Amino acid sequence: MNQLPRRTNAARRLFAGLLDLVYPPVCLHCSTPLDAAPSDACCDACLQLLQELLGEKCPRCAAPAPPYTLSNDECRYCEDESYAFTRAIAWGAYQSVLRDLVLKMKHGTGEPIGYHLAAMLLSQYRPELLKWPIDAIVPVPLHWTRRLWRGYNQAAVVAQVLAEGLGKPYRPRCLWRRLATPPQMTLSAEDRRRNLRDAFAARLPHPLQGACILLVDDVMTTGSTADFCARSLLAAGAREVSVVVLARALGESATDSPPRKP
Ligand SMILES: [Zn+2]
Numbered sequence: 306m307n308q309l310p311r312r313t314n315a316a317r318r319l320f321a322g323l324l325d326l327v328y329p330p331v332c333l334h335c336s337t338p339l340d341a342a343p344s345d346a347c348c349d350a351c352l353q354l355l356q357e358l359l360g361e362k363c364p365r366c367a368a369p370a371p372p373y374t375l376s377n378d379e380c381r382y383c384e385d386e387s388y389a390f391t392r393a394i395a396w397g398a399y400q401s402v403l404r405d406l407v408l409k410m411k412h413g414t415g416e417p418i419g420y421h422l423a424a425m426l427l428s429q430y431r432p433e434l435l436k437w438p439i440d441a442i443v444p445v446p447l448h449w450t451r452r453l454w455r456g457y458n459q460a461a462v463v464a465q466v467l468a469e470g471l472g473k474p475y476r477p478r479c480l481w482r483r484l485a486t487p488p489q490m491t492l493s494a495e496d497r498r499r500n501l502r503d504a505f506a507a508r509l510p511h512p513l514q515g516a517c518i519l520l521v522d523d524v525m526t527t528g529s530t531a532d533f534c535a536r537s538l539l540a541a542g543a544r545e546v547s548v549v550v551l552a553r554a555l556g557e558s559a560t561d562s563p564p565r566k567p
């Protein structure tokens with residue numbers, strides 16, 4: 306299929322984000338002062354905490370899963386699921402430092418945090434992602450009312466960094482959110498699915514018919530959001546959908562898009 310080369314401005318914005326953070330250079334998480342030219346965005350103590358969240362994940366649903374829980378590339382969290390996406394990577398578990406950083410990222414001033422987290426994800430998973438079939442990178446969309454309120458879509462920030470780092474086309478307009486779904490924190494998995502069923506729509510331009518899509522979000526919990534996005538993309542003509550998220554949460558009390566204060 307045709308390649309759709311398209312430059313994003315992610316690198317330039319990443320640099321701007323870095324500048325924002327190095328004056329003054331403080332840890333993204335705990336604000337401890339860093340060296341004048343820090344090589345990392347977090348202090349050693351926070352990096353150590355982050356490192357503990359980056360263990361083995363299920364290749365199907367990205368749930369934290371030691372190897373002994375895996376069978377047929379599934380784990381106990383996804384063995385009864387019929388996800389429309391083929392594979393998934395989560396950089397870390399949605400806990401402690403990473404949870405705090407993802408929540409900070411959702412505020413208006415959190416965009417640089419998104420660039421840093423995406424860059425750290427990329428530095429770890431770039432070799433693996435380069436082996437995946439990817440023709441275009443698509444972020445999970447926000448409803449326009451929420452994007453207006455926040456000023457940006459945090460999933461789009463991560464998707465742009467991945468697109469730039471992997472040299473793949475960034476295609477945010479392939480997927481949009483038709484409905485502003487209410488916060489889903491208190492809903493059961495079944496209610497969440499019902500809530501999301503009509504929320505997404507996809508349209509793939511001709512060159513992307515039959516394409517392999519990399520879908521990007523900040524957090525995955527039950528996988529319902531990624532599943533419904535993948536179903537929309539497949540119905541619009543995609544051949545396959547893979548998923549990358551910054552963090553994987555577990556449990557029905559959490560949410561794919563954690564709540565935030567308006
Ligand atoms: Zn720190």
Ligand SMILES: [Zn+2]
Nearest residue numbers: 363366380383
């Ligand atoms: Zn799994």
